[in-house]
Amino acid sequence: MSGDALLQVENLRLDLIVGQRRFGAVKDVTFAIGRGETFGLVGESGCGKSITALALIGLLRRPLAFGGGRILFKGREIQDLSDGEMRKLRGNAISMIFQEPMTALNPLSPVGRQIAEMFVLHKGATWHEAERQAVEALANVRVPAPDRRVRDYPHQLSGGMRQRVMIAIALACRPDLLLADEPTTALDVTVQAEILELIRDLSAAQGTAVLMISHDLGLIANMCARVGVMYAGRLVEERAAQEVFRTPSHPYTSGLVASLPLLGARASHGRSRLKEIAGVVPAVTAFPEGCRFNPRCQARTEICIAQDPEETALARGGRVRCHHHA
């Protein structure tokens, strides 16, 4: 990524605090997102992808804490901003949509008001003006009859409609960066397809960069230009999205790709036994020494146990953190 990246995350470390001990829940994570770019973070539960997003908008709370590194947004360091300064940024230049819109929306407030709030807080609009803009914002996310829907409370809307409201709130101030943490996991597949299309269309139209977070490798590859694969708090591979499927480099990534029953695979190649990744995902408090994937890795040698691998740039583009990468 060139020097004019919208977001640069450098050697990010996030700690989980248990009593007097600090565990590196995220360690040395480095990536950059360009203006208008769609970047994906993919990994399993506990890999640190969601807390990375929370750190970007200053929403880490105990037992999680910032542990080191830099976050540059438009060239400005934001990891040490005061709560007040961060609040000006959050929802305005950087906003976020969450997995479960029912818990992210205020159940006691009509959705129109929750959208209008953004214009009042960040753009200095009057409530009257903001409520008019809220109708427009709902129309933008393709909610039918938006002038009536603004008066609805979250419980009156379906899951898909609620997620549209979340997107309307997140995009109200035309942010430069949208963080989308599993935005469709709680939705049915046909609704998921619509919401993804909506995020894709609106972010492209507004020039908003997107950090998309998901456990679904297929979804991330489909939505994003580049992908970072996380495992046990580390970014183990960063590549062009489709290359992750075609030529995975890290043994974890290649294991994951081979383990997926991809739609269409049986019809074109017949059914073969799925490749398994042995073992289990380690807990944050028990990340292994050396390479964090080594207990489950088929390519493991002595050095993987003894030494934490550095990042290596790949000749074909991207980078990988493995002693024996492909």
Added chain:
Amino acid sequence: MPENDDMTLKVEELILKVEDLAVHFPLGGGLFGGARRTVHAVDGVDLHLRKGECLGLVGESGCGKSTLALSILGLQAPTRGRVLLDGVDIAAPGVDRKARARIVQMVFQDPYSSLNPRQTVRKTLEAPLRLHGVGNDSEVEDRIAEILRHVGLRPEQAARYPHEFSGGQRQRIGIARALILKPKIVVLDEPVSALDVSIRAQIINLLLELKETMELSYIMISHDLGVVEHMSDRVAVMYLGRIVETGDWHTIFTKPRHPYTRALIAAIPDPFGERPGVKISGELPNPLEPPIGCRFHPRCPEVRDICRQPPTPELERLEPEHAVRCLRAAELA
């Protein structure tokens, strides 16, 4: 039209037959005499399952697939229709619940909430054996050890509690519990969707192995069409309480005929962005007021005026194993 009356099906091959099953839930009405309304959760489903077969049940939330599964397990009384397990109507008077439990069992989605945290694995596996008359301690021990080995755990792990296991291991315990009575049919309700992605392959492989070694038949509910394609022999697609398409897995995934089946497949994000197909818009209609005519018509990209008229289309058989509930099925080939 009964879906399974054709000559290619020998009765002795069938392990399960569902005939015109309906489950209606009354809602509202009451104190001030408001009209009583009814949700037609399952509305006339015909299904069959052959020995050794895996039937994938697909559809979005609210389509009735879980209610259908509960009826098959005898946990939800049908409003209409019959469920024949191994030839026996499970709802008939005098049918023993325990006899039913020896035929059909269930594996749940969430291995965290579906195991009793205060019981050791041994206790969880022992209870059904005792209930079903295995009184001999050494036989109980042997059966528990045997089933744990079958699911890839060690017999000595029986002394542990659920919290000592990972998610994948817990699902293995859930599978062991379902299999300890040696049932013939297992209902798998989203068996891997609560598991970490890197663990899913282990459980999918295990389920397919157990199907062979223990001569099981599966009904698998899943929203993950990749898993359904990989595991199923046949697939039934449900929409608003009815089967809209059923066929062998290859037909469903390579030549789907119903616009809803096509839309479901098109909706799965393709990593290479190459999967063709028309996505659909809108959401499931209010099941209290299902659309007139074809229930899918408000969302259907192929809709014509005729689809908006009653009656609701029938499930028409196109081939011996392939049936579609769509007026335009012939044109959409």
